[in-house]
Amino acid sequence: MTTPTTDTVRAALRDAVATSLRAPSEHNAQPWRWVLASDHLDLHIDRGRRLPFTDERGHGVLLGCGCALHHLRVALADRGWHARVRHQPENPDEPEGRPLARVRIRPAEGGVDKDVHQQAAAIDRRHTDRRRFSSRSVPPDVLGALGDAARPFGGVLHVAFGAHRALFAEAMREAAERQPEQEGYAAELYRWTHRYAGARDGIPAAARLEGPPPSYRDLVLRWFPRGTLRQPHGGMDHEDASMLAILTAVDEEPVSVLRAGESLSAVLLEATALGLATTPITQVLEVAETRERLRHLVVGAHRAPVVALRIGWPSERGDPLHPTPRRPLDHVLTEVD
Ligand SMILES: Cc1cc2nc3c(=O)[nH]c(=O)nc-3n(C[C@H](O)[C@H](O)[C@H](O)COP(=O)(O)O)c2cc1C
Incomplete structure (x- = not known):
């Protein structure tokens, strides 16, 4: 096998960063920054994009960066590259400081795995769906496939049933009531839902429900300022058969939460590939x-819970969702050397 030139490697890494921009992040703040050097790519937190009043512990930022890193891995694998990722490598003499992760690539041996191809195809189709889901329940083997997707990155997906589900839903309801009373929360929510003209971040009106705060069966979700997204025609809120799950990390060390973000991305892409709708939810953990x-x-x-997930089949009577905006590549990627 011939060794690829530096230009080929750089182009592959640049293309994969462009794909990774579609990763989900809390309030669509896109808290990532990439630095491309001659033979490697570094992922950093964009500190100006933290949500200090909503995400006090900084877990949302790490989860978003983990999602971007996993999207990058999938994009690379789908294009025939093997990625070696080192989390939190030492970086003593570089002005950018210590990266969250450093990625090096080489051509992969063998063909592209079918599952990888399906996950890559799901990147553009995945959207956070805050609407009522259908009344069809999600079978255990499908939930099992989502759990399998999480595991390679240290995440465990716990689906809550019976008494656990009731306690979980009660905690979500209480968090939805309490968090808006916390100092600075409402201003931060306003800031990320009312962006300046031309901004390519935040949660646009088309992704926020037009009606009152969503409440499906026992579930109360985060309240967002009223938008233009319509519920599926017909159907009643009590028919929503969403499953409620929580993704946990090994512990709360930054590297574990970052890796849980990779698990989150893997679960979301797998769910999308299987035709499921998803809502990631961190409010109950904030x-x-x-x-x-x-x-x-x-x-x-x-185990350390890091993000809750609502998972279900989308209603057949809903409009297609619009993609939320993303910042352009040159705002996110710096090239050095
Ligand atoms: C770590 C994390 C936490 C999130 N928390 C919530 C939440 O509590 N409620 C919600 O409706 N959406 C939540 N989201 C979804 C984001 O708002 C969404 O990913 C972002 O607006 C981009 O939209 P998209 O997912 O449709 O691409 C979260 C996403 C991530 C990655």
């Missing part, structure tokens, strides 16, 4: 009291 309750009553003290 209020200290509901987070601790979830940890003790639903998950168990040995």
